[in-house]
Amino acid sequence: xxxxxxxxxxxxxxxxxxxxxxxxxxxxxxxxxxxxxxxxxxxxxxxxxxxxxxxxxxxxxxxxxxxxxxxxxxxxxxxxxxxxxxxxxxxxxxxxxxxxxxxxxxxxxxxxxxxxxxxxxxxxxxxxxxxxxxxxxxxxxxxxxxxxxxxxxxxxxxxxxxxxxxxxxxxxxxxxxxxxxxxxxxxxxxxxxxxxxxxxxxxxxxxxxxxxxxxxxxxxxxxxxxxxxxxxxxxxxxxxxxxxxxxxxxxxxxxxxxxxxxxxxxxxxxxxxxxxxxxxxxxxxxxxxxxxxxxxxxxxxxxxxxxxxxxxxxxxxxxxxxxxxxxxxxxxxxxxxxxxxxxxxxxxxxxxxxxxxxxxxxxxxxxxxxxxxxxxxxxxxxxxxxxxxxxxxxxxxxxxxxxxxxxxxxxxxxxxxxxxxxxxxxxxxxxxxxxxxxxxxxxxxxxxxxxxxxxxxxxxxxxxxxxxxxxxxxx
Amino acid sequence: xxxxxxxxxxxxxxxxxxxxxxxxxxxxxxxxxxxxxxxxxxxxxxxxxxxxxxxxxxxxxxxxxxxxxxxxxxxxxxxxxxxxxxxxxxxxxxxxxxxxxxxxxxxxxxxxxxxxxxxxxxxxxxxxxxxxxxxxxxxxxxxxxxxxxxxxxxxxxxxxxxxxxxxxxxxxxxxxxxxxxxxxxxxxxxxxxxxxxxxxxxxxxxxxxxxxxxxxxxxxxxxxxxxxxxxxxxxxxxxxxxxxxxxxxxxxxxxxxxxxxxxxxxxxxxxxxxxxxxxxxxxxxxxxxxxxxxxxxxxxxxxxxxxxxxxxxxxxxxxxxxxxxxxxxxxxxxxxxxxxxxxxxxxxxxxxxxxxxxxxxxxxxxxxxxxxxxxxxxxxxxxxxxxxxxxxxxxxxxxxxxxxxxxxxxxxxxxxxxxxxxxxxxxxxxxxxxxxxxxxxxxxxxxxxxxxxxxxxxxxxxxxxxxxxxxxxxxxxxxx
Ligand SMILES: [Zn+2]
Numbered sequence: 001x002x003x004x005x006x007x008x009x010x011x012x013x014x015x016x017x018x019x020x021x022x023x024x025x026x027x028x029x030x031x032x033x034x035x036x037x038x039x040x041x042x043x044x045x046x047x048x049x050x051x052x053x054x055x056x057x058x059x060x061x062x063x064x065x066x067x068x069x070x071x072x073x074x075x076x077x078x079x080x081x082x083x084x085x086x087x088x089x090x091x092x093x094x095x096x097x098x099x100x101x102x103x104x105x106x107x108x109x110x111x112x113x114x115x116x117x118x119x120x121x122x123x124x125x126x127x128x129x130x131x132x133x134x135x136x137x138x139x140x141x142x143x144x145x146x147x148x149x150x151x152x153x154x155x156x157x158x159x160x161x162x163x164x165x166x167x168x169x170x171x172x173x174x175x176x177x178x179x180x181x182x183x184x185x186x187x188x189x190x191x192x193x194x195x196x197x198x199x200x201x202x203x204x205x206x207x208x209x210x211x212x213x214x215x216x217x218x219x220x221x222x223x224x225x226x227x228x229x230x231x232x233x234x235x236x237x238x239x240x241x242x243x244x245x246x247x248x249x250x251x252x253x254x255x256x257x258x259x260x261x262x263x264x265x266x267x268x269x270x271x272x273x274x275x276x277x278x279x280x281x282x283x284x285x286x287x288x289x290x291x292x293x294x295x296x297x298x299x300x301x302x303x304x305x306x307x308x309x310x311x312x313x314x315x316x317x318x319x320x321x322x323x324x325x326x327x328x329x330x331x332x333x334x335x336x337x338x339x340x341x342x343x344x345x346x347x348x349x350x351x352x353x354x355x356x357x358x359x360x361x362x363x364x365x366x367x368x369x370x371x372x373x374x375x376x377x378x379x380x381x382x383x384x385x386x387x388x389x390x391x392x393x394x395x396x397x398x399x400x401x402x403x404x405x406x407x408x409x410x411x412x413x414x415x416x417x418x419x420x421x422x423x424x425x426x427x428x429x430x431x432x433x434x435x436x437x438x439x440x441x442x443x444x445x446x447x448x449x450x451x452x453x454x455x456x457x458x459x460x461x462x463x464x465x466x467x468x469x470x471x472x473x474x475x
Numbered sequence: 476x477x478x479x480x481x482x483x484x485x486x487x488x489x490x491x492x493x494x495x496x497x498x499x500x501x502x503x504x505x506x507x508x509x510x511x512x513x514x515x516x517x518x519x520x521x522x523x524x525x526x527x528x529x530x531x532x533x534x535x536x537x538x539x540x541x542x543x544x545x546x547x548x549x550x551x552x553x554x555x556x557x558x559x560x561x562x563x564x565x566x567x568x569x570x571x572x573x574x575x576x577x578x579x580x581x582x583x584x585x586x587x588x589x590x591x592x593x594x595x596x597x598x599x600x601x602x603x604x605x606x607x608x609x610x611x612x613x614x615x616x617x618x619x620x621x622x623x624x625x626x627x628x629x630x631x632x633x634x635x636x637x638x639x640x641x642x643x644x645x646x647x648x649x650x651x652x653x654x655x656x657x658x659x660x661x662x663x664x665x666x667x668x669x670x671x672x673x674x675x676x677x678x679x680x681x682x683x684x685x686x687x688x689x690x691x692x693x694x695x696x697x698x699x700x701x702x703x704x705x706x707x708x709x710x711x712x713x714x715x716x717x718x719x720x721x722x723x724x725x726x727x728x729x730x731x732x733x734x735x736x737x738x739x740x741x742x743x744x745x746x747x748x749x750x751x752x753x754x755x756x757x758x759x760x761x762x763x764x765x766x767x768x769x770x771x772x773x774x775x776x777x778x779x780x781x782x783x784x785x786x787x788x789x790x791x792x793x794x795x796x797x798x799x800x801x802x803x804x805x806x807x808x809x810x811x812x813x814x815x816x817x818x819x820x821x822x823x824x825x826x827x828x829x830x831x832x833x834x835x836x837x838x839x840x841x842x843x844x845x846x847x848x849x850x851x852x853x854x855x856x857x858x859x860x861x862x863x864x865x866x867x868x869x870x871x872x873x874x875x876x877x878x879x880x881x882x883x884x885x886x887x888x889x890x891x892x893x894x895x896x897x898x899x900x901x902x903x904x905x906x907x908x909x910x911x912x913x914x915x916x917x918x919x920x921x922x923x924x925x926x927x928x929x930x931x932x933x934x935x936x937x938x939x940x941x942x943x944x945x946x947x948x949x950x951x952x953x954x955x
Pocket of ligand 1: 021024025026037038039040041042043148
């Protein structure tokens, strides 16, 4: 049987985190009432003109620098002409001839092997509006709130060979862009979208096969599944002696299959030309330097520093630094309480579990480093025991609050006073003669039951270490 | 005598002095329009009388309180129908915008309104400013007040005719390839196209975005200078707007051309130029010479490339600019359709006139893959060569003098059948748009049929003042 190699390139759209749209002052906020974040510019009114939001260029340059691109000092916008109702001007302002960033690369590691994925270019463009189709098919309505929301498109070289490499590349891009604060990069919400260009060829062949473009990929899992399915589909076609058709396909993740949207023959001629409403953008070296100077410490550097400064193992640091938000909370908490291992543990174990349970992203963490530091201190000082700490933490996770006042208000401080505890322990011993006997007969485990009974009697507020100690003394 | 026989500045002075009121001026203007419109058809929309008079009353109050001091406070004005005016129908003389009432006002019009000008209506034009005769309008042709069997020129023919017929004292026009200067010339009035970027394009329905400029059409050079001064602005809503601190154009109204170096492009005065137009122009040049200007013939060359380069660039931009008229968001939509594609097709087939369709097709063609380099890029190269030729000329001369149009106003119905010939009529005017130069058209006599001839003076970029000074000097020297 023949061996095939999969060749994959990605086109990744990222919605930038600017407050206003790319060519007008309208808000980019998600979820406003239909057609409320609109003006003559983003609804394509006759005579309205675009004015570039400088922040968009800054974010694009920042992403370009972080992905080792050359910055095009004389970039400009072009019009991509096509008719569709979600596109109010019937052209999209994009970049074809002089994109803002060129010739970069992203370094990834898959199964311990390093690899560099080339970036062909990064360009800036505007998003379209959203069509809302009436259920009975009688009418379609348009919401222009999204129209003019700034995007960058990151076009890779066809350098990836497997779904693992693709995911690794996307994760690296996502973390980098999130660290820059340029986007929240949420695939589900569409603030990061990846189109997969894939072809297969016989192992050893130097000629690229015919590629297809896969759209509608809303999660890393969907991307993985789509890549495997498309690879197999193309191989089946080739094996059966037919030819792969160059086309755009749409992935249906429920059915785990794709279907053809349009073939190359239907491809439109977009009649790109420089937008005469927008003069070329001159990007000075000073501007580039200023953006470079603002660059945050990225994930890889952070991981190394955590190992060195805090003695945090790489695998732990990897999880914490996956999100800049989480890494920021970690560093701030450590600064306040001086307990890197404890802080790391709260984030890696409890926070990650709660995020998963609530299907949230690390970016959604609401508790403050101040309060996490307080919680760690409360626990360390023995004011609350670990199980109470967990309970308080869950409350903090739901809605940030001060653990000190919470513990006070709810009377959760544990009893550390031996004399005060002795009475309760004695009572437990008296009420559980069988367990006492078991223990005395050498059944060490029985003491656990007695500790538990004491804790229960104290409504969880006893210091379990002290309870253990008293029990041993009394028995 | 109608008050509209005065210039805008004269009328402004009468209102400022209390001799007449802004309300009287507005009433008189509406009366003049009522009287002339059946013959001229300069307007697509004449504003409702009550709202005009109410507006004039508000302006009068501000004049009385000393709040409004501009030279045109209370003066009625007509606006070319391709500039958006909030709550007033804005059609671009096209069926496709026949029901479009903009939610906002163009910056240039806002400038006029804050200076106290009172909008009385929207003037007829070639559909989407595509044409040189105002005959491509969905609302019928406008007639030349000097000879109603002839066209007023275009595309700002309505604005030029309204001023020439005494319906208003001044109007705004827009100039993409001569659309202010050529109708001004045909109607015997003054029109100036400023340097690209001087007047905001925000709210001007785009034809050729890199070429379009708004400018005044008025009875004399003084009015033009004063109005241009008012509508010039650095507008953050227009990225091609230019920040200038030298827009005090009225300071250039001096009767003095002594020592001014004026170039006469010999190639502009060769074959193709009507002999009577030529004579009028050379006489006008002599007037400037007699006042101390130094005249010299030179060869501008490349003139034959200006028209094709212009039509490629303008059509390319137009094909994209006019895409948004698709029946989806505003304007005309076809009555019946089975799907989106058919809706687009029928709407645009029914909504656009022949000339607009021709230019959309031409523009789409020159931008399509496989032709982009051969046409669009080549046109940009030609534009650069033309710019170099002008740069060279302006190294020697302060001004270039030339015709506006090869002939005086043609008869109605004789131009549209031969579009190429019509396009070639733009030969003298399009270069100023390609390069962004300021240029004025000033009346310089009449031909044997009694039709007005215009002289074009073109200056360096941002040097409207020299253009205005020379035009003003000529006007002063030839006043009877
Ligand atoms: Zn907007």
